[in-house]
Amino acid sequence: AQKVTQAQTEISVVEKEDVTLDCVYETRDTTYYLFWYKQPPSGELVFLIRRNSFDEQNEISGRYSWNFQKSTSSFNFTITASQVVDSAVYFCALSEDFGNEKLTFGTGTRLTIIP
Amino acid sequence: GAVVSQHPSWVICKSGTSVKIECRSLDFQATTMFWYRQFPKQSLMLMATSNEGSKATYEQGVEKDKFLINHASLTLSTLTVTSAHPEDSSFYICSARRDRAGRDTQYFGPGTRLTVL
Numbered sequence: 001a002q003k004v005t006q007a008q009t010e011i012s013v014v015e016k017e018d019v020t021l022d023c024v025y026e027t028r029d030t031t032y033y034l035f036w037y038k039q040p041p042s043g044e045l046v047f048l049i050r051r052n053s054f055d056e057q058n059e060i061s062g063r064y065s066w067n068f069q070k071s072t073s074s075f076n077f078t079i080t081a082s083q084v085v086d087s088a089v090y091f092c093a094l095s096e097d098f099g100n101e102k103l104t105f106g107t108g109t110r111l112t113i114i115p
Numbered sequence: 116g117a118v119v120s121q122h123p124s125w126v127i128c129k130s131g132t133s134v135k136i137e138c139r140s141l142d143f144q145a146t147t148m149f150w151y152r153q154f155p156k157q158s159l160m161l162m163a164t165s166n167e168g169s170k171a172t173y174e175q176g177v178e179k180d181k182f183l184i185n186h187a188s189l190t191l192s193t194l195t196v197t198s199a200h201p202e203d204s205s206f207y208i209c210s211a212r213r214d215r216a217g218r219d220t221q222y223f224g225p226g227t228r229l230t231v232l
Contacts, residue, residue, distance in 0.1 A: 047223070
């Protein structure tokens with residue numbers, strides 16, 4: 001069975017600080033996909049990134065960066081120079097089935113950026 | 116980018132009534148759609164996988180007779196909550212998988228907030 005753990009339930013940081021959201025996953029498959037989604041107060045899920053298990057290269061997109069470590073089964077997400085608009089709930093998710101994409105979500109981390 | 120819509124965006128109903136929620140892929144065809152449920156301040160839980168032209172596949176613990184899913188076309192899946200009760204109040208989110216060779220991508224709808232009185 002697959003499982004995604006986001007140990008941080010809530011995080012608050014002051015604007016412009018960097019913040020890292022942790023994600024640890026469990027899966028028996030050798031091929032899988034990892035995702036991060038943002039859910040602002042409106043409720044709509046915003047796709048941030050998808051990474052397959054064969055690609056361990058870290059990725060940077062503007063103020064966002066992701067660190068994928070297969071050795072520790074982690075896929076952490078860092079926001080640098082945080083902004084108030086980053087306030088949201090962030091979900092890490094795992095998909096084992098290529099071409100199916102049944103997603104298992106973590107419990108989410110509620111991030112609050114304090115102006 | 117691909118767009119998925121849901122209708123209605125919110126609904127309030129009396130206990131015992133049935134509610135239908137629509138999920139549409141607006142600019143692509145989706146042979147597979149997914150239905151998730153999210154209780155307040157909780158994570159999304161997959162309820163079922165909806166396949167066009169065939170029966171939906173339900174996750175363990177989800178009552179198929181209570182949550183009826185119909186995927187009659189490549190752009191529309193419906194979820195009907197039958198004989199709704201207050202405990203069914205939740206945020207229901209659908210997603211549609213866009214089939215691309217080697218690059219399947221899942222797009223989420225904006226969600227439907229159901230309140231059962």
